[in-house]
Amino acid sequence: MNVSRRRAAALGAVLLLAGCAGCGKPGDSNAELRAGRVVVFSAASLTESFTVIANGFQARHPDVDVELVFGPSTELARQVVEGARADVFAAASTPSVAPVIKAELALGAPRVFARNRLQIAVAAGNPARIGSLGDLANNGVKFAQCAVEVPGGAAAKTLLDLARVNAQPVTYERDVKAVLAKVRLGEVDAGLVYRTDIRAESKTGRSRIAGVEIAESMLAGNDYPILAVKRAGDRRAAGAFVEFVLSAEGRAVLVEAGFDVP
Amino acid sequence: MSREGGRPPLPLALPAAVGFVFLVLPLGALLVRAPYRRAGTALFSDESLQALRLSVVTASVTTVLALVLGVPLAWMLARSDFRGRSIVRAVVLVPLVLPPVVGGVALLLALGRRGVVGGPLFRAFGWSIPFTSAAVVIAQLFVAMPFLIVTVEGALRGLDGRYDDAAATLGASRWFTFHQVTLPMIAPGITAGAALCWARALGEFGATITFAGNYPGTTQTMPIKVYLALETDPDAAIALSLMLLLVSVVILALLREKWLRV
Numbered sequence: 001m002n003v004s005r006r007r008a009a010a011l012g013a014v015l016l017l018a019g020c021a022g023c024g025k026p027g028d029s030n031a032e033l034r035a036g037r038v039v040v041f042s043a044a045s046l047t048e049s050f051t052v053i054a055n056g057f058q059a060r061h062p063d064v065d066v067e068l069v070f071g072p073s074t075e076l077a078r079q080v081v082e083g084a085r086a087d088v089f090a091a092a093s094t095p096s097v098a099p100v101i102k103a104e105l106a107l108g109a110p111r112v113f114a115r116n117r118l119q120i121a122v123a124a125g126n127p128a129r130i131g132s133l134g135d136l137a138n139n140g141v142k143f144a145q146c147a148v149e150v151p152g153g154a155a156a157k158t159l160l161d162l163a164r165v166n167a168q169p170v171t172y173e174r175d176v177k178a179v180l181a182k183v184r185l186g187e188v189d190a191g192l193v194y195r196t197d198i199r200a201e202s203k204t205g206r207s208r209i210a211g212v213e214i215a216e217s218m219l220a221g222n223d224y225p226i227l228a229v230k231r232a233g234d235r236r237a238a239g240a241f242v243e244f245v246l247s248a249e250g251r252a253v254l255v256e257a258g259f260d261v262p
Numbered sequence: 263m264s265r266e267g268g269r270p271p272l273p274l275a276l277p278a279a280v281g282f283v284f285l286v287l288p289l290g291a292l293l294v295r296a297p298y299r300r301a302g303t304a305l306f307s308d309e310s311l312q313a314l315r316l317s318v319v320t321a322s323v324t325t326v327l328a329l330v331l332g333v334p335l336a337w338m339l340a341r342s343d344f345r346g347r348s349i350v351r352a353v354v355l356v357p358l359v360l361p362p363v364v365g366g367v368a369l370l371l372a373l374g375r376r377g378v379v380g381g382p383l384f385r386a387f388g389w390s391i392p393f394t395s396a397a398v399v400i401a402q403l404f405v406a407m408p409f410l411i412v413t414v415e416g417a418l419r420g421l422d423g424r425y426d427d428a429a430a431t432l433g434a435s436r437w438f439t440f441h442q443v444t445l446p447m448i449a450p451g452i453t454a455g456a457a458l459c460w461a462r463a464l465g466e467f468g469a470t471i472t473f474a475g476n477y478p479g480t481t482q483t484m485p486i487k488v489y490l491a492l493e494t495d496p497d498a499a500i501a502l503s504l505m506l507l508l509v510s511v512v513i514l515a516l517l518r519e520k521w522l523r524v
Contacts, residue, residue, distance in 0.1 A: 142390075142393070144475070147476060147490050147493075149490045149491070149493040149494045150490075150493055169477075170393040170475060170477060171393050171475025171476050171477055171481070172475075172476045172477060172482075172490075173471075173475065173476065174471060174476070174489065174490065178471075178472075182475070185370055185371075185374055185376065186374070186375055186376040187370060187374050187375055187376075187392050187393075
């Protein structure tokens with residue numbers, strides 16, 4: 001056991017107790033942490049990957065309890081601003097952390113840890129032979145996307161606009177699950193959803209959905225920012241969790257789930 | 263002492279008052295929190311008016327269809343003796359307890375492109391029902407017609423059967439008796455049933471978005487617009503809800519004035 005490191009931790013704790021706001025540098029993921037709890041607010045699309053990441057973090061820091069709270073990013077941001085206990089906040093888009101930054105609750109600048117791109121979901125076997133984004137504009141091809149009011153739909157609209165594909169969906173569904181359901185039932189030939197959604201779907205085994213890569217997918221997508229919250233109960237633990245998400249181990253989990261990592 | 267004289271007994275008056283407050287409180291909150299200053303822009307946008315028009319037109323078509331199909335069905339249940347009548351009645355009531363989203367999925371399985379009935383239709387004629395305004399009407403009919411059937415059947419059962427007998431002894435056929443004797447006498451019940459059916463169709467959301475999807479102008483009804491507005495602009499959602507509330511209250515009040523003086 002490294003005694004000087006322990007002493008540093010103790011000193012850090014004393015400084016925090018003394019109310020020295022902002023002097024505690026977030027610890028790196030290997031630092032020894034005191035027993036405690038980290039409450040992580042994270043976007044619903046991170047459910048699978050953050051569960052794995054939290055397990056990995058706890059394996060390394062057995063004394064720290066990680067509590068995961070999942071929900072829509074904008075809703076979570078609202079809760080953080082209104083005083084909910086959150087130590088770390090990981091959102092599915094940059095605009096959704098803006099209220100937290102505006103309320104001066106972010107400890108340092110948010111860091112982008114993942115990026116999600118769109119893919120075309122088709123029924124297994126791809127009966128309508130969709131091979132590219134342009135195929136969605138073909139006569140007789142029916143496709144679904146999310147309503148532009150939700151992030152996935154906004155990204156789909158941006159992508160179609162920037163790629164100059166003049167294609168109209170037959171329906172603007174309320175969320176990704178509804179789009180996938182329409183594809184699965186064969187009511188539409190294709191659906192525009194996130195790559196991670198299709199990856200998660202194919203992991204459930206007997207999947208009836210396949211993904212078609214979009215060459216232009218880099219034109220639109222969502223950056224996922226993460227930040228430690230200023231009033232975190234244990235800033236070192238919160239900082240360590242953020243570092244762990246950004247570490248090679250965290251990135252490997254995210255890549256497995258279908259995200260791009262910086 | 264008249265029947266309406268004296269104070270109502272407390273064991274009845276108290277729960278009645280609590281029940282009334284419970285029903286009126288959320289509506290009151292809607293009125294109190296309504297963004298009146300901004301309401302105009304949200305209400306009179308082309309898209310809102312389009313959604314409102316679609317809602318009113320589809321709900322009205324639904325009600326006409328429900329009358330044509332539902333009144334005879336109610337008569338069969340109340341006045342005709344056939345094997346399996348209790349089973350038919352139970353089946354007719356199922357949509358009342360079924361979550362509307364499940365109703366929408368059931369409609370897709372029946373009438374979708376690969377549905378039990380929709381599949382052959384699609385292969386033979388190339389007809390595809392989902393994502394059309396006809397699908398909106400079908401979804402509303404499935405959910406709302408049982409309200410009309412239950413009301414009309416109740417009215418028929420409340421009617422003294424001796425009127426039918428008298429007409430029969432005078433030589434009237436059952437069909438003649440139905441439209442010359444029975445129908446005029448249960449007219450208030452039919453109007454009430456139609457009003458309930460119309461109101462339920464106007465507010466329909468779950469089955470519609472699941473079966474018909476969401477596309478401005480063809481399938482985006484007012485409740486769907488409200489739901490999506492809630493994602494990005496809660497004020498607009500409240501304004502739109504108020505408009506929907508106002509339209510239904512006005513129409514139901516007019517109906518009551520004209521036909522429901524019982």
